[in-house]
Amino acid sequence: MPAWRYLNNFDWILFLAILAACSVGLAVIYSATTGTPSSGAFHRQMIWLGIGLVLMVLALLIDYHTLAEFSYVFYGIGLLLLALTLVFGRVVNASKSWLGAGGVQFQPSELAKVATILVLAAYMGRERVRGLGVIHFAAICALIGLPVLLIMKQPDLGTAVTFAPLFAGVVFVGGIRVRTLLILAVIATLALPLSWGHLKPYQKERVKTFLEPTRDPKGSGYQLIQSLIAVGSGGLMGKGFLSGTQGQLQFLPEQHTDFVFAVLAEERGFIGAFLALGLYFAIIYRCLATARAARDRLGVFLAIGVVCVFSGQALLNIGVVVGLLPTTGVPLPLMSYGGSSLASTLLGMGLVLNVWMRRLVN
Amino acid sequence: MGFEQDYKGFQDYYEARRLNVRILVIQALLGAVLVVYLLAFWYLQVVKVDHYRRLSDSNRLRRVTIMPLRGVIKDSENRVLANSRIAFNIRLDREKVPEMQAFLPRLAGILGIPETTLRERLAKYRGRPAFEPVILKEDVDLAEAAYIESRRLELPMLSVEVESRRNYLYGPLAAHALGYVGEVSEDQIKADPSAAYDLGEIVGKAGVEKQYDSGLKGVKGWKQVVVNSFGREIQEIEEGRKSNPGRALRLSIDLDLQRALEEAYADEAGSAVFLDPHSGAVLAMISRPAFDSNVFSRRFSQDTWEGLVRDPRHPLQNRVSLSKFAPGSVFKIIMSIAALEEGIATPARADHCTGSWRFGDKTFQCWAIRKGGHGYLKMREAIIQSCNVYFYRLGNEMGIDRISKWAHRFGFGEPTGIDLPHEEAGTVPDPEWKKRANPRDPVWHPGETISVSIGQGALEVTPIQMAVFAAAIGNGGTLYRPHLVLSREVREGVEEDEHQDYVVRRIDMKAKTLEVIKDAMWGVVNDEGTGGRARIAGRDICAKTGTAQVFKASRDVDADKLPKERRDHAWFVGFAPRDDPKIAWAVFVQNGGHGGTTAAPIARAVLERFFGKEDARTGVQQLASVAVSQ
Numbered sequence: 006m007p008a009w010r011y012l013n014n015f016d017w018i019l020f021l022a023i024l025a026a027c028s029v030g031l032a033v034i035y036s037a038t039t040g041t042p043s044s045g046a047f048h049r050q051m052i053w054l055g056i057g058l059v060l061m062v063l064a065l066l067i068d069y070h071t072l073a074e075f076s077y078v079f080y081g082i083g084l085l086l087l088a089l090t091l092v093f094g095r096v097v098n099a100s101k102s103w104l105g106a107g108g109v110q111f112q113p114s115e116l117a118k119v120a121t122i123l124v125l126a127a128y129m130g131r132e133r134v135r136g137l138g139v140i141h142f143a144a145i146c147a148l149i150g151l152p153v154l155l156i157m158k159q160p161d162l163g164t165a166v167t168f169a170p171l172f173a174g175v176v177f178v179g180g181i182r183v184r185t186l187l188i189l190a191v192i193a194t195l196a197l198p199l200s201w202g203h204l205k206p207y208q209k210e211r212v213k214t215f216l217e218p219t220r221d222p223k224g225s226g227y228q229l230i231q232s233l234i235a236v237g238s239g240g241l242m243g244k245g246f247l248s249g250t251q252g253q254l255q256f257l258p259e260q261h262t263d264f265v266f267a268v269l270a271e272e273r274g275f276i277g278a279f280l281a282l283g284l285y286f287a288i289i290y291r292c293l294a295t296a297r298a299a300r301d302r303l304g305v306f307l308a309i310g311v312v313c314v315f316s317g318q319a320l321l322n323i324g325v326v327v328g329l330l331p332t333t334g335v336p337l338p339l340m341s342y343g344g345s346s347l348a349s350t351l352l353g354m355g356l357v358l359n360v361w362m363r364r365l366v367n
Numbered sequence: 368m369g370f371e372q373d374y375k376g377f378q379d380y381y382e383a384r385r386l387n388v389r390i391l392v393i394q395a396l397l398g399a400v401l402v403v404y405l406l407a408f409w410y411l412q413v414v415k416v417d418h419y420r421r422l423s424d425s426n427r428l429r430r431v432t433i434m435p436l437r438g439v440i441k442d443s444e445n446r447v448l449a450n451s452r453i454a455f456n457i458r459l460d461r462e463k464v465p466e467m468q469a470f471l472p473r474l475a476g477i478l479g480i481p482e483t484t485l486r487e488r489l490a491k492y493r494g495r496p497a498f499e500p501v502i503l504k505e506d507v508d509l510a511e512a513a514y515i516e517s518r519r520l521e522l523p524m525l526s527v528e529v530e531s532r533r534n535y536l537y538g539p540l541a542a543h544a545l546g547y548v549g550e551v552s553e554d555q556i557k558a559d560p561s562a563a564y565d566l567g568e569i570v571g572k573a574g575v576e577k578q579y580d581s582g583l584k585g586v587k588g589w590k591q592v593v594v595n596s597f598g599r600e601i602q603e604i605e606e607g608r609k610s611n612p613g614r615a616l617r618l619s620i621d622l623d624l625q626r627a628l629e630e631a632y633a634d635e636a637g638s639a640v641f642l643d644p645h646s647g648a649v650l651a652m653i654s655r656p657a658f659d660s661n662v663f664s665r666r667f668s669q670d671t672w673e674g675l676v677r678d679p680r681h682p683l684q685n686r687v688s689l690s691k692f693a694p695g696s697v698f699k700i701i702m703s704i705a706a707l708e709e710g711i712a713t714p715a716r717a718d719h720c721t722g723s724w725r726f727g728d729k730t731f732q733c734w735a736i737r738k739g740g741h742g743y744l745k746m747r748e749a750i751i752q753s754c755n756v757y758f759y760r761l762g763n764e765m766g767i768d769r770i771s772k773w774a775h776r777f778g779f780g781e782p783t784g785i786d787l788p789h790e791e792a793g794t795v796p797d798p799e800w801k802k803r804a805n806p807r808d809p810v811w812h813p814g815e816t817i818s819v820s821i822g823q824g825a826l827e828v829t830p831i832q833m834a835v836f837a838a839a840i841g842n843g844g845t846l847y848r849p850h851l852v853l854s855r856e857v858r859e860g861v862e863e864d865e866h867q868d869y870v871v872r873r874i875d876m877k878a879k880t881l882e883v884i885k886d887a888m889w890g891v892v893n894d895e896g897t898g899g900r901a902r903i904a905g906r907d908i909c910a911k912t913g914t915a916q917v918f919k920a921s922r923d924v925d926a927d928k929l930p931k932e933r934r935d936h937a938w939f940v941g942f943a944p945r946d947d948p949k950i951a952w953a954v955f956v957q958n959g960g961h962g963g964t965t966a967a968p969i970a971r972a973v974l975e976r977f978f979g980k981e982d983a984r985t986g987v988q989q990l991a992s993v994a995v996s997q
Contacts, residue, residue: 070374130374178389234426237411237419250427250593275412279405286401293394297387303374305386309393316397320404327407 016361019291023339023354026284027054027347030265030340037252037261037268038342046261046342053344057351064355065362072356073127073303080124080148083117087155090114094159102161114164115349117152121168122310122353124148125175130303137181145175162208163334170317171310178296178309211332231257232264233328235271236278243274261342263334266326281340282323288339288354289316295361304360311353427593432565435585436531438613440545440575442622443650443853447536449545449576449660454532455512458500461492463524470524477522478504505665506532533569535660541625543654543685544618544787544851546574547663563587572663573683575616575851577788582855585613614856619648623980624973628653631972635965637936638686638830639954640849641973644838644942647847647869649785650950651973656682688783688790691827692955695913695962696753696897697940698774698822700840700884702761703746705773707880711765714746714883720756731759731817750887751896753912755821762820767811770819771797776874777836777846779828784848784871793832796825823916833940833953840888841909841942841951843881844874885909889945892967898939901967906978909948910941910970912962934958939966943974950977 031054035047064072072079086104090113094101103110125148149172156165177186201209235251238244247253249271252260260268270278289312296308315338322337324330336343338350377383411419440449457478464470467489475482485503492501504511512527519526533548549572551564564570565587571580588610628639628651638654656678662671675682684690706712722740723732733755735741741754749757762770774780780795794800796819798811804825818824831849839846847869854864888909891898897912915936937959942951952970959965 073374127374174393177393178386180385180389231426233411234419234422236408237415238423239412240416240420241413250423256426270408270412275408278408278412282401282405282408286398289397290394293390293397296390301374302377302386305390309390313393320397320400323404327404327411329404329407 011362014362014365016291016295016358019288019295019354019358019361022284022287022291023351026281026288026339029269029281029284030337030342032246033265033269033272033340034261034342036247036249036272037265039247039253043261043342049344050342050347053347054351056344057348060348061351061355061358064352065359067359068363069307069356069359070303072123072359073130073307076120076123076127079120083113083120084151084155086113087117087152091155091158100159100161102156102159102164111348112164112343112345114152114156114159114161115345117156118164118167118171118314119349119352119356121149121152122171122307122314123356125171126303126306126310129175129179129306130301137176137179137185141179142176142181145172145179160205166321166333167314167318167335170313174309174313175306178305228258228264228332229325229328232267232326235264235267236327239271239274239278241275243270243272243277246272248272262336263322263332263341264326265341266323266337269340270326285316285319285323289319291361292354292357295357295364298364299360300364304364308357308360311357315350315353428591430589431592432568433588433590433607433610434531434565434568435587435610436612437533437548437569438583438585438856439615440583441615441617442620442625443618443648444621445617446622448541448618448620448622449533449535451531452534454506454530455509456502456528456530457504457507457511457515458526458528459489459503460500460524460526461489462497474503477525480504500526500528502528533661533664537622537626538659538661539657540629541620541652542574542657542660543687544574544620544649544652545660546576546578546788547572547658547660548576549663569664574685574787575618578786579616579852579855582614583616586611612859615862616852616856617854617862618851619643619650619853620652620851621650621980624651624976625653627651627976628969628973631969635956635959635969636680637955637957637959638690639952639969639973640687640831640834641950641952641977642834642838642847642849644841644847644948644951647835647838647849648853649849649851650977652687652851654684654686656680658682685787685789686830686955686957688785688787688829688831690955691791691793691829692936692938693824693826693915694779694822694828694833695915695936695938696755696822697833697911697913697938697962698819698826699750699753699758700888700911701773701777701779701836702758702765702770702820703750703884703887704876704880705769706746706761706765707883708773708876709765709769711769712746712761714879716761717743717745718749718754718757718760719743720754722756724756724759726759726763726817727814729814731755746883747887747890750884750911751890751894753891753897758820759817762816763813767797767816767819770816771795771800774826776872777839778871779826779832779836783829783831783835785831786850786852790831791829793829794825794827800825822913830953830955833938833955834951837910837940837942837953838948838951839874840881840884841948844876846871846874885945888941892941897961897963898941898967900963901939901941901971901974903971903974903978906943906974907945908941908943908971908974909945910939910943910967912967913938913940914960914962917958934960937962937964937966939963939970941970949981950974 031047031050034050038044038046090101090104093104095103095105095110097103102112102114104113125145128144128148149168153165153168231251235249235257238251239249244250249268251257251271252268257264257267266281269281292308292312292315296305296312299305299308318335318338321330321333321335325332336346338346437451439447441447461467471482471485475485480503488503489501492499515522515525516527535545548569551568551570555570556564571577571583576583588608590607624641628641632639632653632655636655639652640649641651642649658675662675707714720733720735720741722736723730733740735754740756741752744752744754744757774795780793782790782792796815801811802809815824819826835846835849848871850869852865854862857863888911889907890896891912892902892908892910898910901908901910915938917933917935937956939954939962940952942948954966954970956965956969
C-alpha cells in the first residue's frame with residue numbers, strides 16, 4: 006500500500022490533541038518555574054518533546070505487526086535496563102530509578118512500560134481464545150509482574166502503580182468472565198488490610214493524610230492543602246499567566262511535575278481546567294475509538310494497553326490535585342515536566358496512531 | 368508485509384462485538400470519572416472560591432510592623448536626657464557563605480570577636496530560614512561600619528544594619544527616674560492583649576519609660592508585603608499605615624541639680640529626692656547604687672543584665688519609693704505638731720533629760736547619755752538637740768492613737784502617688800495595725816509608743832514620703848502628690864502642661880504651730896543644732912536630722928568607728944528658705960551614721976546649685992560667693 010494512503014487515514018484529531026496537551030504543558034512549566042531554581046525545565050522539556058515526537062513518528066511509520074514481531078526483544082531490553090538500573094542507577098529521592106548515558110538521564114521504567122504494552126498486545130493478539138483461561142491469565146501476570154517487581158525494587162511505587170490499569174484493561178478486554186472479575190475484586194478487598202502492614206511508613210502517612218489532610222498541615226498534609234488552595238483560589242477565570250501566587254511563590258511543592266495541573270487550574274481557572282480535562286478526554290476517546298476500529302486483536306490490545314496506562318496516570322494525577330486520591334507521585338502524562346515520561350507517552354501514542362492508520366484491510 | 372499473518376484476525380462477528388462492548392464499558396467508566404473530576408473542580412473553583420482565595424492571600428501576604436521612633440525625654444529646661452540614636456549592627460547573610468566552618472576564623476579576625484562567640488551566635492539561628500540575617504556585632508562605631516560597607520565586593524555576606532536605639536545621654540544619671548527599655552516579655556504580651564505587642568517590641572521596663580510608655584512609644588505603622596513560601600519578602604504593597612513617632616516628655620527634673628546631687632552623693636548608697644514644695648514636682652532624684660540604662664538597650668548584654676539583677680546591693684531598686692526605713696528623729700517634728708495641735712503641750716513645755724528614762728522595766732536612752740543628758744529643754748531646744756527623753760515622755764502623754772493620726776495626715780503609711788511604676792506604702796503602727804500584723808503578740812505595749820515617739824519601732828517610711836512631708840511643712844500644710852512629668856507632647860511639636868490637681872489634702876494647723884516648728888527646724892541648721900553642716904548663710908535652711916538604727920547603739924561604742932555596714936542610716940529632711948520655701952527634700956544615706964554628718968552636706972551641695980541658679984535667674988548674685996566660702 007502506498008504511503009499516501011496511510012497519511013489519508015492518519016488520525017489528525019488525536020495527533021493535534023496530543024500536540025495541544027504538550028503545548029499547554031510547556032506553557033504551565035514555563036510559568037511554574039520562571040524565577041525558581043528549576044527555571045531550566047522549560048528548555049529541557051522542549052528538547053524532550055522533540056525527541057518524543059521523533060520516537061512517535063518512528064513508532065507509527067513501522068507497521069505495528071513488525072514491531073509486535075520484535076516485541077519480545079524490546080521487552081527483554083526493557084527488563085535488562087531495569088536490572089542495570091538497580092545496579093548502576095542514580096539515587097534520586099531515595100529511589101534508584103535513573104540511568105545515565107553520557108549527559109542524558111532517563112528512567113528505564115518508562116521505556117519498559119511501552120515494551121510491556123507491546124509484548125502484552127503481541128501475546129493477546131497471537132492467542133485465539135474465548136474468555137480468558139488460567140494459562141493466559143498467568144502469562145499476563147508474569148509479563149506485567151516481571152517489570153513491576155524490578156521497579157518496586159528501586160523502589161518507585163508511583164511508576165509501579167501505573168501498571169495496574171494496564172493489567173486491568175488487558176484482562177477485562179481479553180474476556181475475563183464477569184464472575185471471575187467479581188471474585189478477584191472480593192479477594193483484592195480482603196487483601197487490602199493485609200497489604201497495609203507491608204506499606205512503608207511514608208506510604209501509610211500519605212494514606213492517613215489523604216483521609217485527614219489537616220492532621221499534619223506542615224508535613225505530609227502540606228502538599229494536599231496547598232494544592233487545594235491553588236486550585237480553589239484560581240476561581241472561574243484564574244489568576245492569569247505567570248500570576249498564580251501559589252505556584253509563583255512556591256507554596257505549591259513539585260509545581261512543575263506532579264502538581265502541574267494545580268498550577269494550570271490556579272492560573273487559568275475552572276475554564277482552563279475544563280478545557281484541559283476536555284483535551285484529555287479527547288485523547289482517551291480517540292484511543293478507545295482506535296481500539297474499536299482496529300483490524301485485528303493485536304491492534305485492539307495495543308490501543309487498549311496505551312489508553313489504560315495513559316488514562317490511569319492522568320486520572321491518578323488529577324485526582325490527587327483535587328484531593329480525591331492520596332498523593333502517589335505519578336506525573337501527568339504530556340504535561341508534567343519529565344523527559345522519560347513525555348517520550349514514552351509519545352511513543353505509546355505513536356503506536357495508537359499506527360493502529361488507526363492501518364485499521365483498514367487492503 | 369509478512370508479519371500480519373501471524374496475528375489472528377477476529378474469530379467471528381461475535382468476538383468483535385464482545386471486544387467492542389468491553390471497550391465501551393471502559394469508555395463509560397473513564398467518562399464518568401472525568402465528570403466527577405469536573406464536578407470537583409467546579410466545587411473547588413466556583414463554589415468554594417472565596418474560601419480558597421482567603422487562604423491563598425493569607426499564604427502570601429504578611430503584615431510587617433513599622434516601629435515608630437520613641438519619644439524624647441527632656442529635663443525641665445528642655446535639655447535632652449534620653450533620645451533615640453542610630454546604631455549600626457553588622458549582619459551576616461548566611462546564604463552567601465559557601466563554607467561556614469572555613470569562613471569562621473576569617474570572620475573572627477575581621478570582626479575581632481572570638482570564634483567561639485561567633486559560633487554561639489550562629490547556633491541561636493539554627494532552624495531559622497537561611498535568608499534571615501544573623502546579627503554578629505551590634506552598635507559598632509561609624510569607622511567599623513564604613514570598613515564593612517566599603518568591602519561589600521570582597522565580603523558580600525556582611526552588611527551593616529541601621530537601627531534606632533534608646534540612648535541615655537548621661538548614662539547612669541537619674542537612672543531610676545528615667546528607667547530603661549527592653550524587649551517586651553511574653554508575660555506582658557499575654558497580660559495585655561489589647562496593646563497588640565509585637566514579638567521583640569521595645570517597651571518601657573522601669574521608671575517614667577514604663578509609666579508613660581503608651582505616649583513615648585508612639586503608634587506603630589504597618590505595611591503589607593508579599594512573601595514566598597520561605598517567608599522571603601518579594602514585594603511591598605501600597606496598602607498600610609505610617610507610624611507616628613512617640614510623644615516627647617518633659618520632666619520636672621533639673622539637669623543641673625541632678626548633676627550636683629549625683630556628684631555630691633559620691634559612692635554612698637541610699638537615695639534622695641528634691642521637690643518643688645508648691646507643686647510636688649520632682650527637681651532631682653537619685654537612688655544608689657545605680658546602673659547605666661543604656662545597658663538594657665543592647666542585645667548582647669545578658670551578662671551585664673544578670674549581674675545587675677543578682678547584685679546583692681540591688682542597684683535596680685529605686686530606693687526613693689521602694690525602700691522603707693525608720694524615720695528616726697525626723698519623726699520628732701510630727702510628734703511636736705501633734706502635741707501642739709492636740710493641746711497636749713505648748714512650746715514652753717519643759718523637761719529634764721538625764722540621758723535616759725526608765726519606763727516600766729525598761730530603760731530608754733537619749734543619744735546624749737555619755738555627756739549626762741541634755742538637762743532642761745523646751746520644745747525648740749528638744750528639736751534642735753534632738754533630745755530623745757523629751758519626746759519619750761511627750762509620746763507617753765499623747766498616746767499612740769494621736770501620734771498615728773498625725774503621721775497619717777502627713778501622708779505616711781500610704782503611697783504618695785508618684786508617677787513611677789511601683790511604690791511602697793510604709794508602716795505607721797498603732798494597736799489596730801499590730802493586731803493584724805502580729806497575731807502572735809496582738810497587744811500594743813506602752814513601750815512601743817515610746818519607741819515610735821523617736822521614730823523607731825515598727826515605723827517605716829520611704830524617702831519620697833519624707834520629702835512630701837517636708838514640703839508640706841514648708842508650704843504651710845498642703846500635701847502634694849509628687850510627680851516627675853511637667854508637660855507632655857500632645858500633637859507633634861505641641862506640648863501641653865499637665866493640668867492636674869496635685870493637691871492630696873490640706874492639713875489644718877494653727878499658724879503658731881507652724882511658726883514654732885519652722886523656727887525649730889531653722890535652729891537645727893542655723894543655731895548649733897545637729898544639721899549645722901548644711902548651713903548656707905542667708906538661705907535660712909530649715910531641716911531635721913534623723914538616724915534609723917541598724918545596730919543597737921550602746922553606751923561604750925563610738926558610732927562613728929563602727930564598720931560601715933553596721934552604721935545607722937542617716938536622714939536629712941527639710942526645706943528652704945524658711946519664709947517662702949522654694950525647695951524641699953529628703954536625703955537618705957544608707958549606713959551613713961548620723962544624719963548631720965553625711966546626709967546634710969549632700970543636701971547643701973544641691974542647695975548651693977539651686978540658689979546659684981535662682982540668683983542667676985533673678986540677677987541677684989551677691990550671695991553666691993558667700994555661700995561657697997561658708
